[in-house]
Amino acid sequence: MPDLRQVEAGTTVLTAVAVTDVLEQPEEGIPLVTQLLMGWPAQVMGVEGDWFHIQAHDGSPGWARMDHFCLPRWPIQSGIVQIIRATAGLSMAAGSHGEPFGTLFLGSRLPLLGQEKDFFIVGLPRGGSAFVNKEECIMIDAYQLISNRQILAVAGLYSGAPYLWGGMTTRGIDCSGLTYMAYFVNGVQLPRDAQDQFKAGCPVDKKDLAVGDLVFFSTIDPGPSHVGIYQGEDLFINARTKEGVTVTSFHDPFFIGRYLGARRYL
Numbered sequence: 001m002p003d004l005r006q007v008e009a010g011t012t013v014l015t016a017v018a019v020t021d022v023l024e025q026p027e028e029g030i031p032l033v034t035q036l037l038m039g040w041p042a043q044v045m046g047v048e049g050d051w052f053h054i055q056a057h058d059g060s061p062g063w064a065r066m067d068h069f070c071l072p073r074w075p076i077q078s079g080i081v082q083i084i085r086a087t088a089g090l091s092m093a094a095g096s097h098g099e100p101f102g103t104l105f106l107g108s109r110l111p112l113l114g115q116e117k118d119f120f121i122v123g124l125p126r127g128g129s130a131f132v133n134k135e136e137c138i139m140i141d142a143y144q145l146i147s148n149r150q151i152l153a154v155a156g157l158y159s160g161a162p163y164l165w166g167g168m169t170t171r172g173i174d175c176s177g178l179t180y181m182a183y184f185v186n187g188v189q190l191p192r193d194a195q196d197q198f199k200a201g202c203p204v205d206k207k208d209l210a211v212g213d214l215v216f217f218s219t220i221d222p223g224p225s226h227v228g229i230y231q232g233e234d235l236f237i238n239a240r241t242k243e244g245v246t247v248t249s250f251h252d253p254f255f256i257g258r259y260l261g262a263r264r265y266l
Contacts, residue, residue: 022034033166036056078111081132083106083109089132094118106185115130148211200265
């Protein structure tokens with residue numbers, strides 16, 4: 001196995017665990033910047049001890065544990081399987097005899113190696129293969145948005161998830177992580193943070209809001225600091241500090257007077 005401490009700056013590595021934390025500094029307990037899911041790439045910018053200084057695939061810089069990554073070993077020409085459920089099990093065999101040995105989160109991506117009845121055979125980042133039920137994933141070879149409603153449906157898979165600054169899974173997610181994942185799973189990659197998402201989209205008047213538009217609020221300092229996904233009838237789904245992922249009304253006392261604007265990306 002290659003010594004990852006010897007990799008050069010600019011090398012692409014793959015996330016080899018179900019989810020890894022990207023931190024502000026190379027030290028456990030430091031606040032999250034974001035998270036990476038199995039199969040997601042990152043670019044190494046430097047090495048310090050057992051930590052990689054990386055640029056995540058969403059552009060976020062930070063520090064992550066070196067042993068959570070590996071060098072790419074997958075075929076260049078290969079279809080990609082993406083998880084479309086909140087969680088999915090990895091099994092060593094197809095069918096009822098295949099006891100799960102690991103968990104994948106919504107948005108994880110692994111190469112397709114083959115198929116067997118109701119299962120896809122996927123490659124694992126460090127080598128070997130596993131089975132994933134076809135009901136829990138789709139095969140993608142080109143990213144095509146299904147519909148605005150599908151964006152809302154993906155966001156709904158996180159309903160009830162607790163709030164976690166920098167989080168990207170049903171175990172914990174923040175407001176811009178929720179909007180990022182809702183679009184990412186549908187083939188559209190937004191910036192990771194609310195401020196950058198606000199800059200990237202096309203402005204939409206409040207009276208013209210459509211399902212799937214992102215709605216922004218100024219809740220801390222001036223400027224966009226909170227974001228949700230509009231679902232119609234003055235409601236939006238968002239990740240809130242105390243409530244976690246929930247549906248909120250524009251008429252919620254906390255948000256009255258804090259609305260900043262909306263953006264569209266499709």
